[in-house]
Structures are given as structure tokens and as C-alpha cells.
Amino acid sequence: MELSHEYLTENREYKDYKDFVANCKLTKPENFNFAYDIVDRYAELAPEKRALVWIDDFDDEKIFTFTDISRESKRAAAWLKSKGIKKGDTVMLVLRRRYEWWILMPALHRIGAIVIPATDQLLQSDFEYRTNAADVKMIISYDNPHVQTEIEKAKVNSPSVQYLVTVGPDREGWVSFHGEYEKCEADFPRPEGEEKTYNDDPMLLYFTSGTSGYPKMVLQDFTYPIGHIMTAKYWHGVVDDGLHLTIAETGWAKSTWGKLYGQWICGTALFVYDMNMLKPDKMLQMIAKYGLTTFCAPPTVYRFLVRQDLSKYDLSLCQRFSTAGEALNGEVFNKWFEKTGKKIYEGYGQTESTIICGNFKDYSEIRPGSMGLPNPLYDVEVLDPDGKPVPRGEIGELCIHVEKERPIGLLMGYHKNKELTDAAFEGGVYHTGDNVTQDEDGYVWFVGRKDDIIKSSGYRISPFEVESVLQKHPAVMECAVTGVEDPKRGMAVKASIVLSQDYVDRDPKEMEVEISTFARENTAMYKVPRIYEFLKELPKTISGKIRRIAIREKDNKKEDK
Structure with missing residues (x-):
């Protein structure tokens, strides 16, 4: 049994995305409290229903x-x-x-x-x-x-x-x-x-x-947990009495996205692997051994997993794989599908929200590289700096309309900071701060944070677009593309790269030539990086997102000297 149907106006499968948008709505009861209305209800109605399977690196297990x-x-x-x-x-x-x-x-x-x-x-x-x-x-x-x-x-x-x-x-x-x-x-x-x-x-x-x-x-x-029904049921695709793993430490917002609220409301148990560090082979063993039914991890993890010999692991019980945190490039999606026969369902949201865009169930086709389609709970629109809608295919900021009401799952505001809260909700919309494009069919494509866009020789360049090309090269484990001040172009495109294990001992100049040649063969010349730096690791936020701003700040200090 699952309790999600008590918070849905209709408890059924939808024919397609259009039906999903028109009819999927959530209700919030008076004075909802997750502990009493979900945890205690399950304890009352299904006392033996499994909630949590926990294991650590020493094989200590608790259920x-x-x-x-x-x-x-x-x-x-x-x-x-x-x-x-x-x-x-x-x-x-x-x-x-x-x-x-x-x-x-x-x-x-x-x-x-x-x-x-x-x-x-x-x-x-x-x-x-x-x-x-x-x-x-x-x-x-x-x-x-x-x-x-x-x-x-x-x-x-x-x-x-x-x-x-x-x-x-x-x-x-x-x-x-x-x-x-x-x-x-x-x-x-x-x-x-x-x-x-x-x-x-x-x-x-x-x-x-x-x-x-x-x-x-x-x-x-x-009411925030109720909003994550959309995250768990329609994006993660969790199943009643299943076993779900989202790879996230509990200090990240991704833990309440994938390790607690929506999953328990939808009746699935949580699998928690308390690991000291990610070991791709051990993670795949866990998925197979415990028979996980759904799995979610950031793109970085998939980049490690897809390099393993996946034929050694029985992933047949895992019905759905999903990802969020950074945009997923098409190369990883294609390799994963080729090796497993299973798709990766991308989603997008923020600490401030539940899922904003995603590939929901199989209500629409997956377009690799796209974050998917808007969550029906959010009235999403792509706007220019003046708050006006941009034409389809052009870059703008992803915003959520809140003129009528604040949707379930969207932040109350920024604690003790009215100025910041007012700015985030200026003009009757919530400003995500993320630049995107939306194609003619409504699919949303991530471009970058508003301050990540590179303007070079009159062109506006998306870091993600260039990163997606570079990551197709087998030598590139991770990369971050940024702009560096340049007297001729305004900005020059720079690639900071972490090399795959098989390439770390190669001569950096040789690797620069090889990767640069690959980039010129696979993307427009104006996007090709002019500067390369090879690093042992990329600067990241505590939630695992690449901090391009840290790279830019470091480069600016070099310029000042």
C-alpha cells in the first residue's frame, strides 16, 4: 500500500504528458505533518512494511x-x-x-x-x-x-x-x-x-x-514533503514496496529529494549505503545484491559507473535510473543505454524547490541532454531580463509564476533576508537564476547559471554545450568550461579538465593537442577552447556541483599579477 493517492486529486496513470499536465494535481490537508500523517499512518496500517535498509562499508546491516x-x-x-x-x-x-x-x-x-x-x-x-x-x-x-x-x-x-x-x-x-x-x-x-x-x-x-x-x-x-510526490512517483518512478537509492549525503538537499519524503509517501523503502567513498564496482554490487528497483545519482557517478564492465552485474530488477545535479551529456546517456538497455531519466530542480523539470514516467520521449518537460505543479516560463517571454529556442532565465499562489514545494523565502527574498520573487515570478532554452515541443535545455555564460567575439557560449563535446573524448573524466578575459575576443574559452585514469600519465601538451583537435572536429570553431588546464580535481560546492566561479576567480587573480 502507498499513501500518495491521498494527496493526488486523481490516482491513475496518465495517457501522455498532455494528460499529465492537465489532470495531475496535489492537495494539501489541513496541518499536514510528515511524521504523524505518513510515518505513523504506515505503522498503523501496515506495521511490517519495510521503511529503511541500511548498510555500511563493514557490512553492518540494519532493517x-x-x-x-x-x-x-x-x-x-x-x-x-x-x-x-x-x-x-x-x-x-x-x-x-x-x-x-x-x-x-x-x-x-x-x-x-x-x-x-x-x-x-x-x-x-x-x-x-x-x-x-x-x-x-x-x-x-x-x-x-x-x-x-x-x-x-x-x-x-x-x-x-x-x-x-x-x-x-x-x-x-x-x-x-x-x-x-x-x-x-x-x-x-x-x-x-x-x-x-x-x-x-x-x-x-x-x-x-x-x-x-x-x-x-x-x-x-x-507541506514541502507533499511536493516531492512529483519527484518520487513521476520522475524517480518508485514502486510500492520497492527499494530506492539516491546517492547523496544527508547534508545535501538531494537527501530530502531522494532519501526521505516523496519515497516514503509513495510506499517504497529506502536503501542507504553509508560509504566512506564511492567505489563504482561496490556500488554496482549493492544494486544487484539488494535488488534495488529504482536508482538516482548525479551525472558524475554515471560517468564512473559506465566505465565498468556492466555485464558482470545483474541490474535487471532496477526498473528506472535517474539523474540530477548537473546536466547530463548525451554521450553518457548513450553509453549507459548501450551497455544496460536502460535509459537515464534526467531531472532538474533546486534546494529552493522540488523537481521543476523532468522526464516524467514515460509520458514523453527522452531527448538526451534535455532536462525534460515542466512539472505540472509549476507554471514555468523562460523570460528575458525585462521579464518578457523569449521566443522558443532563445536563451532566457527559467522562472516560475507565483502571482496567484506559491506552489507546493517552492521555498517560503530566504530566512532573515527580506531583500534577497523580494529579489528572488521580483515581478511575480520565482527567479531560478538558471539560463535555459525551450524548444518548440516544450523541452527545457540547460545553458548555465546566469553568470556562467561566456561572451566571446560576439557569440554567447554555453559552458555545458562545450563540456558535452569534450566529455565525448575518452580522456576526459570531468571538465568545466569558463571564460577568461581576452583583449581580442572579450573572453576566451577555457577548459579545465580532469583526465581519466588511463590518460593521467600522458604529456599535458600532447593531451591538449589531442583534445583540441577533437573539439575542432566536433563543434563550431567559436566554441573550441583556446586555453586548457589539467587538474587533479575540479572545485565543487559541498553538494557536488562544479564551481566555475572558483575557476574564474583563480584566473582573475593570475591576470591581476
């Missing part, structure tokens, strides 16, 4: 039913309340992929506290900024000595933080989560009165990784 999650999250909520955590308080979770995250998330929803998932890659200054910006009251961390040391250093300058909590072995100055919460009663009735939660209460806060400046605080309300 949780919804009854388990319901019971333990109530126990955790009771413990949190005993520590003074109340509605509206902010609690930071730094738990990587530890199973406790799936207990603490609904526990905090029960109370009405605001959850701040955070990555374990943060350092002292990162923690200080976040704790002070969001008035964090408690930090709960897994037992990584380096991470916990950074948190301890940050606490000195974080007056709002009252408790540091460890989910691992005892640590001096820290509260033991397991040592205390397990002693509490698993009883936490739905709050009433002043502690009652409402649909428009803040529930979740993410610090966006950003491409420049300090991270913004994206605030989502209690």
Missing part, C-alpha cells in the same frame, strides 16, 4: 519497518523535548548517512522544530557562520573526530548552541544520544495548542552551497 521508525522517532522526540527543544527551535544534523538521521528527522517534525541538515565537510568557520545565522540551539553529529573537533572550535563563538550531541561513543563535553534517548518512553502525542504545527510553519532549513558569497538560508514549510 527498519515503519513501526520501528515511528516508535524510535517518538522516543527521540521525547528526549529532544526533555532537552528543551521546542517548536521553532533550530537543530543541526551532521550525520552523513547514519541511520539515526531517519529517526531524528521525523522526531524533530513531531516537535515542530526547524531541521538544518549539514554536510560533514564543513569546517570551524562554516559551522560558526551557520550556527549564528540560524540561531542553532543543538548540533547532533556522528562520531567523526575531525568533524566533532571543528564543531567544538566553532561552539566557542556560537552563543546560541546549548548542546553538542554525539550519536557515537561518549565524548567529553558532549551528550550521548544513544545513552540518553533509549531510556525515554516511545510516547509523543501530536501537539495541540501553542505547540501545534501548521502548514505554513517553517520545518526545514538548508544553507545553499551557492556559487558565490555566503550561503543563503532556504526555508521550507510543512
Whole structure:
């Protein structure tokens, strides 16, 4: 059984995308709370229904039913309340992929506290900024000595933080989560009165990784999980009683996209592989061994997986593969399809939203390289800087109309920053900041962040378009294309490249000639990079997106010298 049908005006398969757009609508009940209305409902209606399959690198395995999650999250909520955590308080979770995250998330929803998932890659200054910006009251961390040391250093300058909590072995100055919460009663009735939660209460806060400046605080309300029915059911294609894996650390917004809300609402169990680092062969073994039914990973992961001997792994039970985070180039799509017979369904969205565009079910054909078609919940339009629609095929900013109402799943605003919020919603639309084109059939094609477009010799060049060509060369594992100031052209096209393992020992000048020749043979001359730099790794945000701005800033400093 699945509960998604309770939030859909029609519970049926749609004939095609046109039918999907016209008739797929979501409803939000009064005062929805994910912990009570999803987790506890499953525990009541299907006590043995599998919720979570967790495994780590040491083959330690734990399986949780919804009854388990319901019971333990109530126990955790009771413990949190005993520590003074109340509605509206902010609690930071730094738990990587530890199973406790799936207990603490609904526990905090029960109370009405605001959850701040955070990555374990943060350092002292990162923690200080976040704790002070969001008035964090408690930090709960897994037992990584380096991470916990950074948190301890940050606490000195974080007056709002009252408790540091460890989910691992005892640590001096820290509260033991397991040592205390397990002693509490698993009883936490739905709050009433002043502690009652409402649909428009803040529930979740993410610090966006950003491409420049300090991270913004994206605030989502209690209806946000409902919006992810579109993500899980129609893009991921999850199935009732299936097993879904989205590769993401819990500090990323992708974790609530693919590791919690929509998937549980749609009745599928979550597979969590708590790995120290990605090993492509081990990941493929996990998909085969556990019989995953749906799988989602960023394009970078597919670039590693597709280079394996995929014939060694039984992927037959996995009904659907999907991707998001960066645009997927057609070469990876084609190689994956050639080797597995399965397509990769691309999707696009932001920390500020649920899925905005995607390849939904099989309601339309996949056009490799396109992000797909707009989510029916979002009134999407491509606009010029004056807020006017651009002709099909021309570059503009992807925007979402909000004049009538804010759609389910779109951010409430940027916490404590009215100026930034007003700018994001200027002109009655939400501005994504992403430049795209939309073809005659409505498919959306990613061009780049507004500040990533390269203007060279009068041409507007999409970094992604050039990157897609370069990545067809077997030597190119990853690349980022940026513009460098040039007195003749205005900007020159530069390619920063991470070479594949088989090519890392080759002479850089030789590789530059080979890749440049390949580019000239496969794209227009004005797009061909004039400058090449070979790196061991590309600068990325904590959510794994390439930071082209970091490359540009580094190049600008060189120019200044």
C-alpha cells in the first residue's frame, strides 16, 4: 500500500504528458505533518512494511519497518523535548548517512522544530557562520573526530548552541544520544495548542552551497514533503514496496529529494549505503545484491559507473535510473543505454524547490541532454531580463509564476533576508537564476547559471554545450568550461579538465593537442577552447556541483599579477 493517492486529486496513470499536465494535481490537508500523517499512518496500517535498509562499508546491516521508525522517532522526540527543544527551535544534523538521521528527522517534525541538515565537510568557520545565522540551539553529529573537533572550535563563538550531541561513543563535553534517548518512553502525542504545527510553519532549513558569497538560508514549510510526490512517483518512478537509492549525503538537499519524503509517501523503502567513498564496482554490487528497483545519482557517478564492465552485474530488477545535479551529456546517456538497455531519466530542480523539470514516467520521449518537460505543479516560463517571454529556442532565465499562489514545494523565502527574498520573487515570478532554452515541443535545455555564460567575439557560449563535446573524448573524466578575459575576443574559452585514469600519465601538451583537435572536429570553431588546464580535481560546492566561479576567480587573480 502507498499513501500518495491521498494527496493526488486523481490516482491513475496518465495517457501522455498532455494528460499529465492537465489532470495531475496535489492537495494539501489541513496541518499536514510528515511524521504523524505518513510515518505513523504506515505503522498503523501496515506495521511490517519495510521503511529503511541500511548498510555500511563493514557490512553492518540494519532493517527498519515503519513501526520501528515511528516508535524510535517518538522516543527521540521525547528526549529532544526533555532537552528543551521546542517548536521553532533550530537543530543541526551532521550525520552523513547514519541511520539515526531517519529517526531524528521525523522526531524533530513531531516537535515542530526547524531541521538544518549539514554536510560533514564543513569546517570551524562554516559551522560558526551557520550556527549564528540560524540561531542553532543543538548540533547532533556522528562520531567523526575531525568533524566533532571543528564543531567544538566553532561552539566557542556560537552563543546560541546549548548542546553538542554525539550519536557515537561518549565524548567529553558532549551528550550521548544513544545513552540518553533509549531510556525515554516511545510516547509523543501530536501537539495541540501553542505547540501545534501548521502548514505554513517553517520545518526545514538548508544553507545553499551557492556559487558565490555566503550561503543563503532556504526555508521550507510543512507541506514541502507533499511536493516531492512529483519527484518520487513521476520522475524517480518508485514502486510500492520497492527499494530506492539516491546517492547523496544527508547534508545535501538531494537527501530530502531522494532519501526521505516523496519515497516514503509513495510506499517504497529506502536503501542507504553509508560509504566512506564511492567505489563504482561496490556500488554496482549493492544494486544487484539488494535488488534495488529504482536508482538516482548525479551525472558524475554515471560517468564512473559506465566505465565498468556492466555485464558482470545483474541490474535487471532496477526498473528506472535517474539523474540530477548537473546536466547530463548525451554521450553518457548513450553509453549507459548501450551497455544496460536502460535509459537515464534526467531531472532538474533546486534546494529552493522540488523537481521543476523532468522526464516524467514515460509520458514523453527522452531527448538526451534535455532536462525534460515542466512539472505540472509549476507554471514555468523562460523570460528575458525585462521579464518578457523569449521566443522558443532563445536563451532566457527559467522562472516560475507565483502571482496567484506559491506552489507546493517552492521555498517560503530566504530566512532573515527580506531583500534577497523580494529579489528572488521580483515581478511575480520565482527567479531560478538558471539560463535555459525551450524548444518548440516544450523541452527545457540547460545553458548555465546566469553568470556562467561566456561572451566571446560576439557569440554567447554555453559552458555545458562545450563540456558535452569534450566529455565525448575518452580522456576526459570531468571538465568545466569558463571564460577568461581576452583583449581580442572579450573572453576566451577555457577548459579545465580532469583526465581519466588511463590518460593521467600522458604529456599535458600532447593531451591538449589531442583534445583540441577533437573539439575542432566536433563543434563550431567559436566554441573550441583556446586555453586548457589539467587538474587533479575540479572545485565543487559541498553538494557536488562544479564551481566555475572558483575557476574564474583563480584566473582573475593570475591576470591581476
